[in-house]
Amino acid sequence: MAKIVPQPGIMDIALYEGGKSKVDGVSNIVKLSSNENPFGPSEAAQEAVRRAVHEMHRYPSTDHTPLRTAIAEVHGLNADNIICGVGSDEIIHFLCQAYAGPGDEVVHTEHGFAMYKISAKAAGATPVEVKETERVTDVDAILAGCTKKTKLVFIANPNNPTGTMIGMAEIERLAEGIPPQAILVLDGAYAEYVEGYDGGAKLVEARDNVVMTRTFSKLYGLGGVRVGWGYAPKDIIDVLNRIRGPFNLSNVALAAAEAAVKDAAYVEKCRAENTRMRTWLAEALMEHGVPSDTSTANFILARFADQEEAEACDLFLQKNGIIVRRVAGYNLPAALRITVGDEASCRRVAHTVGLFK
Numbered sequence: 001m002a003k004i005v006p007q008p009g010i011m012d013i014a015l016y017e018g019g020k021s022k023v024d025g026v027s028n029i030v031k032l033s034s035n036e037n038p039f040g041p042s043e044a045a046q047e048a049v050r051r052a053v054h055e056m057h058r059y060p061s062t063d064h065t066p067l068r069t070a071i072a073e074v075h076g077l078n079a080d081n082i083i084c085g086v087g088s089d090e091i092i093h094f095l096c097q098a099y100a101g102p103g104d105e106v107v108h109t110e111h112g113f114a115m116y117k118i119s120a121k122a123a124g125a126t127p128v129e130v131k132e133t134e135r136v137t138d139v140d141a142i143l144a145g146c147t148k149k150t151k152l153v154f155i156a157n158p159n160n161p162t163g164t165m166i167g168m169a170e171i172e173r174l175a176e177g178i179p180p181q182a183i184l185v186l187d188g189a190y191a192e193y194v195e196g197y198d199g200g201a202k203l204v205e206a207r208d209n210v211v212m213t214r215t216f217s218k219l220y221g222l223g224g225v226r227v228g229w230g231y232a233p234k235d236i237i238d239v240l241n242r243i244r245g246p247f248n249l250s251n252v253a254l255a256a257a258e259a260a261v262k263d264a265a266y267v268e269k270c271r272a273e274n275t276r277m278r279t280w281l282a283e284a285l286m287e288h289g290v291p292s293d294t295s296t297a298n299f300i301l302a303r304f305a306d307q308e309e310a311e312a313c314d315l316f317l318q319k320n321g322i323i324v325r326r327v328a329g330y331n332l333p334a335a336l337r338i339t340v341g342d343e344a345s346c347r348r349v350a351h352t353v354g355l356f357k
């Protein structure tokens, strides 16, 4: 089995912040703000990209058969029920374009992924933000937030930015309880980080109102290449394919994703390393008086006394070359989301939070 080789985790902030350094004089940057895999893509995926570059003058496949077949084989799914997109963002976007318009409502949770709201608005629909009492996806609150205008209900499991997860019994209750005209979208962007993950494929196959989405941007380390996919009943796949451009994915993206999904050993290795460092980071932060929610993904939600302290810590981290994510926009003003990096990055962020405290 190939050894995981850490990619450079320390880079110039200018690469990430629109060409401008946010903090004068800081050039030694570690980026822990976008839940990327610190080890990058597998060697097999990189090799596939090198080969695909020779096909740059050719248009790509329009129906993505090799990639859909590979995904279906690895996950035990039906390839005809898979659609591939430019990141799972594009699948979310297609769903909103196809199923929600003016006068329709799209339900998401207050601590849920921002793209649901953005895509709903782009489709002319009204995003409906459901308040939650705990930081775990609240099925009762979501059901109470549905009306006869609800067309789509989005949840991420594990959820971003809380990192928490709900079980299949709760998801089934949600699929059963939403109004008949609504579709439940189960976003599994962080699925690969959970051993024995159940993304709800059986539910997709048994019902006509459930869709699953997945991505190559997180554990597979291909965020910059942009590939995601959806699993849905055939009627929904047909509708989504009508709005999908025929050449939405490049040769390079298709080749990278196909090689990545077949590399089970790399998935195992990255998952194990993430679990190890996530536990380490949560404990190290706790020792410095910063608790975090129990995460199932590749980031942790670090909790501070209040918004002022969270922002002060963020600024202190920036001054020390560490970029993490503020999540006030997710109604979590007193928290910071920190991606689990490689060991050096985790040690550095924990040490710096310790200095702050």
Ligand code: PMP
Binding pocket: 035, 086, 087, 088, 089, 090, 113, 156, 159, 160, 187, 189, 214, 215, 216, 217, 223, 226, 227, 228
């Ligand atoms: N869903 C969730 C919950 C995410 O956190 C993200 C990425 N931040 C996405 C979907 C979209 O990922 P991508 O478009 O890169 O596949």
